[in-house]
Amino acid sequence: MSDAPFTSLAGFRTLLKSLNGPDGAARAAAEARNGQLTKPPGALGRLEDLGIWYAGWRGDARAQVTSPQVIVFAANHGVAARGVSAFPAEVTAQMVANFRAGGAAVNQLARTFGARMDVHSIELERPTADFTTGPAMTEAEVVAALAIGWNAVDPASDLLVAGEMGIGNTTSAAALAHALFGAAPTDWVGRGTGVDDAGLALKARVVGEGLAANPGAAHDPLEALRCLGGRELAAVAGAIARARQLSIPVVLDGFICTSAAAVLERAAPGALDHAVAGHVSAEPGHPRLLAALDKTPLLSLGMRLGEGSGAALAVAVVQAAAACLSGMATFAEAGVSDG
Numbered sequence: 657m658s659d660a661p662f663t664s665l666a667g668f669r670t671l672l673k674s675l676n677g678p679d680g681a682a683r684a685a686a687e688a689r690n691g692q693l694t695k696p697p698g699a700l701g702r703l704e705d706l707g708i709w710y711a712g713w714r715g716d717a718r719a720q721v722t723s724p725q726v727i728v729f730a731a732n733h734g735v736a737a738r739g740v741s742a743f744p745a746e747v748t749a750q751m752v753a754n755f756r757a758g759g760a761a762v763n764q765l766a767r768t769f770g771a772r773m774d775v776h777s778i779e780l781e782r783p784t785a786d787f788t789t790g791p792a793m794t795e796a797e798v799v800a801a802l803a804i805g806w807n808a809v810d811p812a813s814d815l816l817v818a819g820e821m822g823i824g825n826t827t828s829a830a831a832l833a834h835a836l837f838g839a840a841p842t843d844w845v846g847r848g849t850g851v852d853d854a855g856l857a858l859k860a861r862v863v864g865e866g867l868a869a870n871p872g873a874a875h876d877p878l879e880a881l882r883c884l885g886g887r888e889l890a891a892v893a894g895a896i897a898r899a900r901q902l903s904i905p906v907v908l909d910g911f912i913c914t915s916a917a918a919v920l921e922r923a924a925p926g927a928l929d930h931a932v933a934g935h936v937s938a939e940p941g942h943p944r945l946l947a948a949l950d951k952t953p954l955l956s957l958g959m960r961l962g963e964g965s966g967a968a969l970a971v972a973v974v975q976a977a978a979a980c981l982s983g984m985a986t987f988a989e990a991g992v993s994d995g
């Protein structure tokens with residue numbers, strides 16, 4: 657645990673502008689090693705780029721993924737009272753209990769790939785304000801949530817998944833994406849947990865109302881997070897920023913996680929260079945968001961659960977990429993004739 661080195665959005669913005677890059681020497685060594693491994697050049701496809709990317713950020717040409725961390729941040733949204741979800745807001749707290757008991761999908765995925773899992777429930781009894789009537793959070797509230805995410809990252813971990821749980825948060829994520837990237841509200845809304853056609857139309861109206869009620873959100877990504885986001889989205893953003901400071905690569909999850917991450921990239925271009933898209937969600941705004949961020953997902957399995965599940969599954973792909981790059985023999989070592 658650490659005390660977050662910011663106490664205001666201005667402080668967080670300053671920090672984002674001074675982020676570290678990957679280790680160029682380790683990356684170059686990984687590239688050179690990849691070129692000598694016992695396979696035709698490029699035969700491991702994207703796994704090769706992924707392994708080199710991971711090695712560069714870890715500062716070790718033979719880095720392996722041995723201590724991944726999955727964190728699930730949960731919070732409640734005032735906008736849920738507008739009827740934008742197929743499920744009642746109580747489900748957020750009920751799912752937190754399920755995460756803690758080990759019964760959710762993400763628990764099984766984290767365990768399958770040897771990841772530590774932590775759950776941070778953020779003031780569930782105090783939902784954010786309904787963003788169609790004004791800002792969802794005060795500056796103190798959004799900074800506190802960013803700090804919860806920042807402090808949740810284990811410095812000893814070597815890969816991070818920041819998941820989320822919050823009934824109503826696909827509407828918040830759509831509003832955030834709309835503020836960050838423009839386009840129409842209908843381009844960003846989807847069925848979330850399963851709303852019907854009327855629910856989908858309501859979500860688009862609510863997103864439009866959110867921008868109208870918070871005009872400053874369109875001009876400043878961190879202000880967009882404060883006005884349209886939620887505590888779990890801010891915590892996801894804080895955790896991803898902290899991972900960057902610790903040189904811990906990140907696997908992004910679905911639509912909500914990616915919208916929170918997008919705040920960082922819009923506030924400081926390059927702020928997501930240490931992150932890969934774990935999967936593309938069935939939520940229709942997600943492929944659009946990934947395209948805007950120039951990220952190609954590792955997996956496309958039609959998942960739309962959130963809670964870090966798609967990213968936890970993609971941890972296996974990053975583990976595999978790092979294992980090949982670090983563990984394979986070179987042509988010289990194996991006595992295999994090269995081409």
Ligand SMILES: O=C(O)c1ccc[n+]([C@@H]2O[C@H](COP(=O)([O-])O)[C@@H](O)[C@H]2O)c1
Binds near residue numbers: 910938
């Ligand atoms: O990750 C995704 O792309 C995703 C897509 C749809 C729904 N979810 C999850 O479902 C919840 C939000 O859905 P909703 O309908 O309440 O806005 C929240 O807990 C998310 O984790 C997540």
Ligand SMILES: Cc1cc2nc[nH]c2cc1C
Binds near residue numbers: 743747961962
């Ligand atoms: C049951 C349920 C589980 C979830 N996990 C993440 N978001 C969720 C939303 C619902 C409704």
